[in-house]
Amino acid sequence: MMDDLILVDCQHDFIDGTLACEGGERAVRYLVDFLNGHDVRARYTADWHSPTNHSFRDNGGIWPVHCVAGTRGAALAEAFTEDVAAEADRPSGANTFRKGRRDEVEEYSAFDGTNDAGEKLGDVVGAHVYVGGIASEYCVRETVLALLASGRTVTLLVPGLAWVSKADHEKNLADLRERGVAFIE
DSSP states (O other): OOEEEEEEOOBHHHHTSTTOOBTHHHHHHHHHHHHHHSOEEEEEEEEOBOTTOTTBGGGTSSBOSOOBTTSGGGSBOTHHHHTOSSGGGSOOTTTEEEEOOSTTOOOOOOTTOBOTTOOBHHHHOOSEEEEEEEOIIIIIHHHHHHHHHTTOEEEEEEEEEEBSOHHHHHHHHHHHHHTTOEEEO
């Protein structure tokens, strides 16, 4: 059975927008190259918020406004459409799982994100998954923890990660290693 590659929140607001993370463009390039060089199934995740999401500072949360549904900031990096060789591995309604649609819930993990058919990410991935994306110490971490809790084996693509805080990213890597996550560095 083919392994899945979960590409967490490689969206403009996390790469070059309101919540730009360190290493975002480099992470995207690595993930495109990994997809093109390995026999894996791409599973994209995306924050998909309304303007009234409670995670936004304007609405009482801690984050700047980001990934508002339908905006450029919420769009996945164009490299996945333009540079991924296999059409089946380019973003589509079937392989993109959106999360954060409910205003009152802070949803870092993409495990329960849904595609256009209403399928949950956690219901369609196999026993072993590769994970990369943005941000290491938030959405990537919580997605990995949910995968582990569901009994999956996870390999983290460290060069395919970007982060908010380098120190918190390093702490996250140390913790995930202790939890049995395999690393490709």
